[in-house]
Amino acid sequence: MPAFSVHSLSTVSGTIHHITASVAVSATDDESLKTRAGELARELKLPLVTAAEADFDLLLVVTPERLELRDNRDPRLGPVWVDFSHFDLRPYSPHLSRRQPLARALGKKAQSVVDATAGYCQDALLFALMGYRTTAMERSPLVMALARDGLRRLAARAGIALEKRLHLIEGDARLLLTSLKPAPEVIYLDPMFPPKRKKSAAVKKEMRLLRELVGDDLDARDLLEISRRVALDRVVVKRPDDASPLAPDPSMSIAGKLVRYDVYLTRR
């Protein structure tokens, strides 16, 4: 395995996060795409390779349509990319309803939300489309690049000026949150779910690859503690419905489909 296969992100409290797969950037055969791939490789500090060089677990490939992640270890698995085409963007659609558990957890008065664990921005996009001023923080530059690409394609397809509603910040939320001005009303956390003891074939490949890229978010309790100090109204934590709360004293919990939103009120 090449020497850069384990990439450590800088941390606040000393916890180290590992990318457990070796990753390189590549492009399909087109000069302008190769230029874009070169820029991306420099931004992400990853090697640039031709698609034929298969000595990497994962390839981040610039194609004419999108940015996609390919698993070189098992070519039968299709590529992964960030896709929002299943979102129902029509007004009053259930996706955008403020009566859904996710929106109820944010509270009736919330006008803005900081999603401090943005990932592929599925939740952050929902917040923005529901009308909350949304800031999304993500510490993996690679995951952020995939999310940006999905958002760019959605904005082009649906003709939405997303940049006015959704502000993306790359970096560790444990640092970023404490310097946000004004302080956020609501902070939303969706750290990686604890890995299942039994490996299940049903774990979606998107989630499997995400775990290889970002690890297990073992510092999530630390992030919750910082968020509780910073949020003016509440912190909402998404958990699997069968997992214990991240901190033992949620003020209330709201049940969603297979997940639970634990709400920690912080009003002082």
Ligand SMILES: C[S@@+](CC[C@H](N)C(=O)[O-])C[C@H]1O[C@@H](n2cnc3c(N)ncnc32)[C@H](O)[C@@H]1O
């Ligand atoms: C389960 S994913 C979030 C999925 C997201 N809610 C979505 O809708 O796509 C967790 C993400 O949080 C990010 N993360 C965890 N701790 C973080 C921190 N302290 N600062 C910034 N990002 C963090 C991880 O890198 C990972 O991409």
